[in-house]
Amino acid sequence: MAVNPWILLDTAKVPGGEGDLRLLRRGSEYSIMAGSTSLMNSRMSGSEEALATLSWARIASQPRPHMLIGGLGMGFTLRAAQAILPPDARITVAELVPAVVAWARGPMAEVHGESLSDPRLIIREADVGRLLDDENRYDAILLDVDNGPEGLTRDSNDGLYTARGLRRALRALRAGGVLAVWSSHTSAPFTKRLVAAGFKVEEERVRSRGSKGGERHHIWLASKPRVPQIPAKPPAA
Template identity: 50%
Template sequence: MIPWRRLGEGRADGSGTLVLAERDGEYSICVGGQELMSSRAHGSEEAMAQLTLAAAAPRDGMRILVAGLGMGFTLRATLDAARPDAAVVVAELVPAVVEWNRGPLAELAARPLADPRVTVETVEVGRLLRSTRTRFDAILFDIDNGPAALTRPANQLLYGVQGLGLVRGALRTGGAFSVWSASASPEFERTLARAGFSDVAAHRAAARGAAGGPAHTIFLALAR
């Protein structure tokens, strides 16, 4: 069996050490021994972008926030679904992840960071939301394995009523919010409603898209 080759590591406040590894053309990002993202399966990350952009009220010059860069698959699908005049902000906590996306991972999702519509902020997304006056038309959260499967304990705050209220306050009327999760959670759907979101729904999306694989959950909610 071909062994994994360690390509780099990086960390940020409140996160464990992220390790990037490669084996026979497949890339993996792990934290604390748990896989955070693999290049093998990105169908549900892409479905998340398609669902969110289809749900957001369309207008000229849409502003979109993608939280969690990972390997760039959600960002690529967001760019593919967004109009040419959209502006996409990426909030990524770990500087090394941004470097990897400009280096060894760049081609996985066809260099999304090179798109002129994209601005990258190396920042914790809660911090960005507290400091920005921008109102977004769509906010996509893929910052962890889901509300019930945290690899970064501090992310718990963002999945609670207060954190989600912060997200709700950063959306324009008609804006859409989505959260990627490894598993379903009726409790999290109720939390989204308590935070002021409407039309809360949980969509199932296959890990490998048309090729199938395990089903992940995309929570989708609107700001009315």
């Protein structure tokens, strides 16, 4: 039986000199690779979509919600968010690699459809970490960059998952907002860092192909308390 081969459509440099991305196609299937690591595949969208739906379930009562999505990729998280967010919502997508946005409008236009023409959407060609400096700006911050807090293909992504990076995310969220982090696997140290930063943490295991099964991926849903937490007083001497 003949094997349908992968065809290389394009390559792109990652800003900062941290390697290349490759866009490949096999029939109607697309893949984005970094070296030998598969970052995303068009046949596996369930966990990326869950990143949006699980986040929305926690901020649905927020008026005029503003969602920040770190990483455009193949647009699964974006399109899931667009399907459920209200007309007055705002969606900001931060994509570090300009070619990924160009692929969405070019060779992968059939995957992205009309999603990039949504009037609620702003695309920023920038590192998502650069968008976390404004206090109380977002109701949800969704991070789907790299393969999670301990599956890095780009060293500078590490700053998003450090104690300092998590404190910046906490400040950038409005009260009651949620930081949602996608990962290919779990990480107990990362859970501890989220709690130490001041988040209330939930964890979900989701299938890479949704109801069709596939690998299990991990999502942290870290909520910012609506009432500031008061540190406990040390016991009297």
